Amino acid sequence: MPRPNKRSRTFRRVYLRTPKGVSKLVYKRRKPESSKCGICHKPLHGIPRGLPYQLRTLPKSSKKPKRMFGGNLCSSCAKREIIKRVRK
Amino acid sequence: MIGRICVKLNGRESGRYCVIVDKINNNAVLIDGNVRRRKCNLKHLEFTNKILDIKKGAKTEDVLEAMKKSKIMVLIKKSKIRKKNAK
Numbered sequence: 001m002p003r004p005n006k007r008s009r010t011f012r013r014v015y016l017r018t019p020k021g022v023s024k025l026v027y028k029r030r031k032p033e034s035s036k037c038g039i040c041h042k043p044l045h046g047i048p049r050g051l052p053y054q055l056r057t058l059p060k061s062s063k064k065p066k067r068m069f070g071g072n073l074c075s076s077c078a079k080r081e082i083i084k085r086v087r088k
Numbered sequence: 089m090i091g092r093i094c095v096k097l098n099g100r101e102s103g104r105y106c107v108i109v110d111k112i113n114n115n116a117v118l119i120d121g122n123v124r125r126r127k128c129n130l131k132h133l134e135f136t137n138k139i140l141d142i143k144k145g146a147k148t149e150d151v152l153e154a155m156k157k158s159k160i161m162v163l164i165k166k167s168k169i170r171k172k173n174a175k
Contacts, residue, residue, distance in 0.1 A: 065100075066100045067099065067100055067102050068102045068103035075098075078102065079097045079098065079102070082095060082097055082102060082103050082134065083097065083134050086095045086134050086136060087134075
């Protein structure tokens, strides 16, 4: 039996092949959920989905779109939001 | 049409104020101001009521001066880049 904390499905299970040629079960962290638009809750484009240690290696410009509300709102919602502010 | 103040909606310059400088065709215009001087689709612009009095095809410096007079905030960052280029 695996260790008690590995018995739940919080960890995903990956089979790896060792240099010896034996396949082995390895427990890995699950990816976080993809970030969503604050208004329409659709998954955002242009934002990588990965564990914090994977995102740390990426350059800043590739983590979110360099747009107004980039990383918080999707493009169509951001456009609508800007129009709303201008017309005030 | 020329001199009308707009706001860009798409791209990294979205939300910034710009001025129409010239007309290119029925769909596109030349814009300048707080954005790079570039061709822009009319669908990517939101028009405001204000109109600056500038000539057709005015230089960027003239556009920025006209914007300052009408009390529209001019981005500081861009002027720094322009100074470097002038040297």
